[in-house]
Amino acid sequence: MSFLMHQGRATYAFFERNWNLTKRYWAWEVVWLVYNIVNALSVTYIGAAAQLLPGAHGAKIDTQPLILYLLIGTSVWSYLSVTFEGVTDMITIERWEGTIEHTFMAPISRFTHLVGSCWYAIAHGLLFTFVQLLVVSAFFHLDLSHANYLSAIFMLLIGSISFIGFGIGASVLPLLFTERGSQMSYIVRAILLLISGVYYPISVLPGWMQPLASISPATYVLQGLRASLLDGATILSGVIWQNTWPLIITGVVSVPLGVVIFRWAERYAKYTGRLKRNG
Template structure:
């Protein structure tokens, strides 16, 4: 029991440390919030102008909500993804990564603390974005099932984190190029997940790629809950839930295993001595 309490406190210590790092780089938080809000507004204004392009039969409210959900989920995915990968980069900047890996705690405890902070940070960031963007439109949310929306975000968070842990290997092994490569992974997820469009409009050879992206299922479940008021126990939501559970069960342990292999390799080859 004492060992579990120690590990829980150590995990919370990483949560608190990441919060302090966020406060230290608070200006970047404002920069990214402004950027994401501007990007979300640009996309949703496209939906609002659909009727001006000849789409007289288009349900503008539904289209705006469809796009707003896409931009919000993408922001959440990006923030949680960065919450894991960017911390490795920051620790290189700070020159503390060797000290972190020397701490007498398991890597699982270290990563869990960072991941829970990434989820909390992502939820807060996305809520602020939704609040600001939503104030620009008079949206009809009478059908929205908020319980389904929260459920899908929380279930999807586990899968997002699994991908984030695996991708954090890149800045660990490649000091200069690691962050750049992690952005490429995010760009590919953006392309195949149906963030701004239905995956059925993609080329046939690309559509199977959407099945391995957790964002695809989160978006499907969220849109069903908010646009149509679909409850959690419906078959539509369940068909999006069980793939997320499977992806999470596979990706999180695999991500931690890949990270441990990369850590041992980095220690053996002296890559951790390079920072900045």
């Protein structure tokens, strides 16, 4: 019991440390929040302008479902981005500050270290996404009377575990590559953006690319959220379960695998002297 309490306090210590870093650089938080909101508005207004775009020929199109479709996509993408950055940026900041060696020498298991940082990334991402949704929704008159919010929250929380597994794996890049690692992690996110159907159905992708969507947790989160908010699907409905079990499997596999990869990268970085500050 004492061991579990010690690990719990250690996990919270990393959570609180990351919160203090966020407060220290609060101006950057404002910058990225405004950027995410403006980006979400820009994409969502595409839905509002659907009947005015070339090829519509003035046809009367119900833009409400399209607006909500795009709004869900931008929200999930913002959440995924903030969660990824919450994990990878902690490594990047410690590389820049020259404190990463001290963190790795602390008598704390790497699993505890990563879990603390990951839970903060989830809380940070949820807060960002909630604020973004409030602001963007104020610009549109959306009918959410049929939405099932319980199912939506359920899908987002289940998907968070898988996002964290991918985030831990991506955090290996800034650990091994001081100058380029952070930029390289953007490639992982960009690929997920392309194949997950964030702004369009997966069926429009080339045939050879569509199977790649099945390995992205964002695919299932998006499908589950759209079923919940557009169609009012309940947690016990078939469409929610069809997107839940792949997320469970992905989370069970990706989190331990991400930790194992991170431990391997840590040992390699220590052996080759890559933890030395040079940025």
